[in-house]
Amino acid sequence: MAVIEVSHLKKNFGENAVLKDISFSVEKGDVISIIGSSGSGKSTMLRCINLLENPSDGRILFHGTEVRAGGIPLTDYRAKVSMVFQSFNLFNNMDVLKNCTLGTRKVLGLSREQAEERAEKYLARVGMDAYLYAKPRQLSGGQKQRVAIARALCMEPEVILFDEPTSALDPEMVGEVLSVMKSLAAEGLTMLVVTHEMAFARDVSNRVLFMDGGRIEEDGTPEQIFGNPQKERTKAFLTRFFAQ
Numbered sequence: 001m002a003v004i005e006v007s008h009l010k011k012n013f014g015e016n017a018v019l020k021d022i023s024f025s026v027e028k029g030d031v032i033s034i035i036g037s038s039g040s041g042k043s044t045m046l047r048c049i050n051l052l053e054n055p056s057d058g059r060i061l062f063h064g065t066e067v068r069a070g071g072i073p074l075t076d077y078r079a080k081v082s083m084v085f086q087s088f089n090l091f092n093n094m095d096v097l098k099n100c101t102l103g104t105r106k107v108l109g110l111s112r113e114q115a116e117e118r119a120e121k122y123l124a125r126v127g128m129d130a131y132l133y134a135k136p137r138q139l140s141g142g143q144k145q146r147v148a149i150a151r152a153l154c155m156e157p158e159v160i161l162f163d164e165p166t167s168a169l170d171p172e173m174v175g176e177v178l179s180v181m182k183s184l185a186a187e188g189l190t191m192l193v194v195t196h197e198m199a200f201a202r203d204v205s206n207r208v209l210f211m212d213g214g215r216i217e218e219d220g221t222p223e224q225i226f227g228n229p230q231k232e233r234t235k236a237f238l239t240r241f242f243a244q
Contacts, residue, residue: 034193096139162181
């Protein structure tokens with residue numbers, strides 16, 4: 001059974017249909033990159049899967065249970081399906097350690113000692129264990145994003161949704177975040193990644209979804225999408241992208 005199954009998902013903002021009949025499934029261990037032009041609906045789709053946006057229609061199943069119908073409490077679902085945002089979304093008034101223990105204490109009910117032990121483990125995993133007591137303002141963008149990934153890992157989720165995790169970073173910081181993501185993929189973490197990093201999509205994913213105009217236009221392996229795209233829209237996007 002799929003970990004997540006999205007079926008006939010639609011999202012309208014007023015008269016504007018942003019997602020038009022999206023269906024796909026996510027298996028355990030999948031690393032799925034979602035590519036496409038700005039405005040194609042990629043981030044909205046990710047936010048709908050996490051229910052940060054309420055879909056207009058369609059079903060989202062987590063291990064076969066309908067999420068939108070309240071079959072799973074929302075906090076439990078979001079603990080299992082974590083999200084990493086483009087803009088980090090760290091609490092600026094809290095140090096790195098507190099940012100990473102807040103969710104596990106409040107949602108999972110861990111003791112302070114358990115939460116701190118887990119936070120230190122995952123901060124070490126992303127190379128940020130030397131910054132436990134730093135405030136976000138003292139960190140670079142790449143360091144903030146690595147803390148945000150550690151915070152998501154602290155929940156020990158089954159799936160992490162990454163919404164353009166490198167697009168707010170200076171170019172020299174992109175590599176440090178991508179290398180953490182590559183190692184998580186190699187460990188078998190299930191990941192959905194909205195990205196403009198085509199090398200990551202090509203080299204690290206096992207599946208690539210190309211979105212255009214609120215639809216999944218093409219869904220295949222990186223070899224298929226990058227080496228032999230079937231749709232004209234996909235070919236045009238990739239040609240444009242690699243010509244930059």
